[in-house]
Amino acid sequence: MVASTSELKTLFASLDGDADGRISAAELRVCMRATLGEDIPAEEAEALVATVDADGDGLLCEAEFLKLALHCDAEEEERTRGLKEAFGIMYEMEGEGCITPASLGQMLSRLGNERGVGECRAMICRFDLDGDGVLSFDEFKIMMRLDYSFV
Numbered sequence: 001m002v003a004s005t006s007e008l009k010t011l012f013a014s015l016d017g018d019a020d021g022r023i024s025a026a027e028l029r030v031c032m033r034a035t036l037g038e039d040i041p042a043e044e045a046e047a048l049v050a051t052v053d054a055d056g057d058g059l060l061c062e063a064e065f066l067k068l069a070l071h072c073d074a075e076e077e078e079r080t081r082g083l084k085e086a087f088g089i090m091y092e093m094e095g096e097g098c099i100t101p102a103s104l105g106q107m108l109s110r111l112g113n114e115r116g117v118g119e120c121r122a123m124i125c126r127f128d129l130d131g132d133g134v135l136s137f138d139e140f141k142i143m144m145r146l147d148y149s150f151v
Helices: 005-015 025-036 042-052 062-092 101-110 117-125 137-146
Strands: none
Touching (some): 005 062, 025 042, 101 117
16 A cells, blocks of 8 residues: 555654654654554564665655655555465466465465365365355455464
């Protein structure tokens, strides 16, 4: 989800509580938790700030914040592309446009992780938000981002 520059500027202003034109790594963590639902460690937030902190003051001005946000959006788009490719491989096995317990089982088998249909059904059930017994792309994306231990 790519935010517009004006939306990012508004977000920056809301994070800049003391209106000094700069936000800290701690304020960036609050932003990421609020907008992305990600709670990143302080060290990671500091590393993110350092990647775009042109003047080396450990703070982000609006231009640096925009550069970081646009970079993160590009990375997110790349991750989504990769997930779409993986999703396509799994659902093309059955040609239904979704991941079924059988197609999940086939893919896991290809990866050397044999699972029965019942186990695959249980894995799908954990992320099947609409209760139709299969995974749509959005449900698959949630599964891949939230539960790396599903295999």
